[in-house]
Amino acid sequence: MVSLLDIIGPVMVGPSSSHTAGACRLGLIAHDLVAGTPERALIELHGSFARTGEGHGTDKAIVGGLLGFRPDDERLREALQIMEKEGLDYRFEKTTLGEEPEVHPNTVRITVHRAHRHHVMLGASLGAGRIRVSEIDGYPVEVDGSHHTIVMVAEDVKGSIARIAGILSEADVNIATLRLSRKHRGGDAFMVIEVDDRPTDEVGAALKALPWVRWTHRIEKVGG
């Protein structure tokens, strides 16, 4: 859903809504996937991100996002220096992830490591700062960062959605959308739950405590 505030906004550090603000938001989502600043990251840039990224500060913006900076944070300008000072091991590569229109010209694959956590996401910057994450750890998803989002991988057991919905409703967290995908029948299910209210640490812990949940993370709303 397009919002007026997506169009008159974001308030951001220049110079490009797609290559700077959108790139920063994609970095932020990767940051949240490992619940903090990753120690190691591989950032694979595709298409226009690869061709014109440096001049737009795409590298600074993605690194800024990984550091937890938001698109209007003036520290984005110094993100690469901050990364070096913190001794973080982030590497950039230029690559081709597929053909248009299947793969958006501003696409990036980000692999992040933090402590024992490790995730891979594929995301695109759609213009005007809007983004779409289309794949997490090989599962097809659709995350646009306009809501607080819970992502989780769970065993494919009956009644799991009802339990999750119960935990959220007890915590007074309203579900906006819920999408479920799996690689094959009986395989693990990947859930993306967009919610209207920011889920608390208690909600996160309650979901994590479910015996059939392999892992779950909360992704902060990054726009909209």
Place this chain on the structure above:
Amino acid sequence: MYHSLHDAIADAEARGVSLATAALDIEARDQGRPVAEIREALLRALHVMRGAVEQGLTGDLRSNSGLVGGDAAKLRTGPEGPLAGTVFREVLMRAIAVQEVNAAMGIIVAAPTAGGAGVLPGVLLGLASKQQFSDHAMVDALATAGLIGAVVAQRASLSGAEGGCQAETGAAAGMAAGAATQLLGGTPAQVGHAVALAQQGTLGLVCDPLGGLVELPCVFRNATGAAIALAAVEMAIAGITFAIPADEVIDTMGEIGREMDVRYRETAGGGLAATPTGRRLAKERLTQIKRA
């Protein structure tokens, strides 16, 4: 949000309200937020726009590459041309000012994008330099601009990488033209004509930034985009109508964007970016950025 300006205009006319009110009501419903809260966010955007104009007009900004900067100040204090003393010159200098701040990695409002961020504040704040408008009226103008941009986003594109510059400064010109027409007392139907008149003038506009940097020609394309918007406002207020409805002009923009060769979609592979001088400057400046 509305998918067509036709529906938005019909709604506004049936209810006897402005397009801003119609858009804010739909936004409040879509987002489950009170109108006051949305107005508050738009007012914050207005403050950021004013700040960027002020910063850009001082003239001591340089982009990372050094390709652009200091030109808004030339319009403020430099020799006078045929537009001296007019609102036109005020609009041009503000459009450039915001874009210079953007190129220097300063804080701006992407409206609709950062690459086209100078047009809307250029036109609205340029008008406001000659005539007093309340913050309420300015926020209404931003809401209408947002509505127009949202329609473009849904029917075509707001990304230079997808649709060329017609989707960035072109869309911004449509947004600014519609918003300013409303600000000056135009009816919803006149707003629609202003959008069509502005966007017909930017159809086919390619995105060809030197070295892929949002600098050259972007800074000046915001100025010319604002000029086209201002011309559309003048025509629409005078009662000129454009026979092709704005929605169809927007659809055409989307279609041209899809047909546009990838060289003309922000890749720096064609247009001004691929000229001998464009290539040479880009090479020099990118080396400089890497060294910095």
